[in-house]
Amino acid sequence: MSNDISTEENQTEIDRRRARGEFVRGVSGFRHAIGTPEFPAEPGRYHLFVALNCPWCHRVTLARSILGLGDSISMDVAFPNRTGDDDPVGPNLWEFTPDRVASLTGAPLPECTVDTGTGAGLRLAKEIYQREGSDEQSLPILYDKITGRIVNNESAEIVRQLDAHAGTLGGSDDRPTIFPKNQKVQEVIAALNERIFVTINNGAYKAGFSSDQAIYEQAFTAYFETLTYLDDLLSDGRSFLTGDTFTEADLRLFPTLFRHDPVYYLRMKLNGARILDYVYLWRWLCRVYAFNSVASAGSMTHCRQGYFGRSWNGVVPLGPNFPMRYPDAYQHPELAV
Template sequence: MSNVSPAKGYSRDSRYITTRITADGRDGFPVEPGRYRLVVSRACPWAHRTVIFRRLLGLEKALPMAIAGPTHDKRSWTFDLDPGGRDPVLGIERLQEAFLARDPAYDRGITVPAIVDVPSGAVVTNDYAQLTLDLSLEWAAYHRDGAPDLYPAELRPEIDAIGEEIYADVNDGVYRTGFAKSQEAYEEAYGRLFARLDRLSERLEHSRYLVGDTITEADVRLFTSLVRFDAVYHGHFKCNRHKLTEMPVLWAYARDLFQTPGFGDTVDFGHIKQHFYVVHGHINPTGIVPAGPDPAGWLTPHGREALGGRPFGDGTPPGPPSPAETVPPLLVPSRP
């Protein structure tokens, strides 16, 4: 969801459905294992957050997941990866159908992630920023044994503060750079993006994670942008002061997370590239999807263990993903 003004540049339309699924059901939707379906696309960085949280917290059985294809048209994300082009549980071809079941006059963006109430077939929420917080707090009764605390109470003010900075300048900043309609708007967004990346590099130079000594919500929010940086944002969105691989601290930090269970095993570079280069026809009118970059570097040693820290705190890593949710392995080109 977005708006673009030649003078002001790009601004995200944040009019989401903010109904919440809570332990006490105060919005009319109590947490119930199996009642809801999380709809995502592996291409979308906002949806990717929920995929990582669901894996780390072990909510796969409690909150089943539907995976939309990497591309969409003006109407909606579609379930073209499923047999017959329909989600096997919801029975719909397009996510739009679930939004219209909630509100027949719905006129806002059809976005992922979205959680659908299976009995009614209607979307409950697409408020991605609140979703991961609620997976941490409201769904706690159904976390796996050994699930990490990704939003510890004593660190929440710091996590929230740095999360707002990451959102404004990085998560959304790459879009404001890539979708700018004037040189002035582009340069303003570009400057903010790389100034923030520089500050994050300084913060992470002597600290393995962004807040405290374990992985938190803040790390997940930054990772989903970093993992797309060289594949999409550097060229497609003209975020080209440096590649991620040319920013040593952030590159090592991103590799550390990528090699942590629950992060790299949720990344599908094929879906990511196909989405951005095909859907954004106004930026890439040929629709050509680049063959690179070489993904081999994601599996190289990062050396960040020397900084200490415990990725999962007092918890444990998640087990391997189910066969139905396993992404294709990295295709590492052979060397001459």
């Protein structure tokens, strides 16, 4: 287990904390690395299993798109709602079922796929783990098609590995470097990553899924304090969080803010403000949305279906519609004034 609190949550007294109503994120168990003798960096060798509603998966799909790895790293997409109580294997499992109908659209979602990575046509992500004797069931999964093994299932590490080996893996020639070699920039990224993970990425879940009022209020306050901090940071005219260059800090912030106005504001009880109410953060969000295939790396339909489709009645809200529909609004930085 890593001690990096920008990657995973402290597991101290996890049973007691969960018992009193705190949402505590678990730890990913597969932590191998591309670029080792066991898992050499080769184009066409690796595969991703993801769900487009999941913000941790969104990190990975962003890296794949931004680095130009779409042709060399194949990918399967799970349905955004997990299995129900009527599933023969059990509830709350990610499944690769492209014919499943979404309540939001009344039709299957075209991005969803069967399992093409393992060669076994597995239906459930859980079955991929079971082949390695693990009881985990989370996404994303970085998978080695040659050895038939899971390489890694921690999104932060997958992003870092794809960036470090993008050239050898078959990335585009004009790709950015997400984690620059400059040590001072790395230190700035590390500080941002820590605050963003604790208060924004994981903080949204702590607010939305904790059942204790005091824990919710603490997470709510920290979330909006960080939004204000980031808005102030961007107010000096910089294009991205560390300056003029898109980095890993921007990539890790984007999935949560992409979801905030249309989903988290209501679903995670984070109704203190919209991102649209923060002038500089909104413009940053629009800028990132327009950057290097970012828009194609996610799906608002999957997000809305995934979060609201698993609520108590499964009904997906149709809004917000003002000032315009999302994600179309992200093409309009001028909306924030």
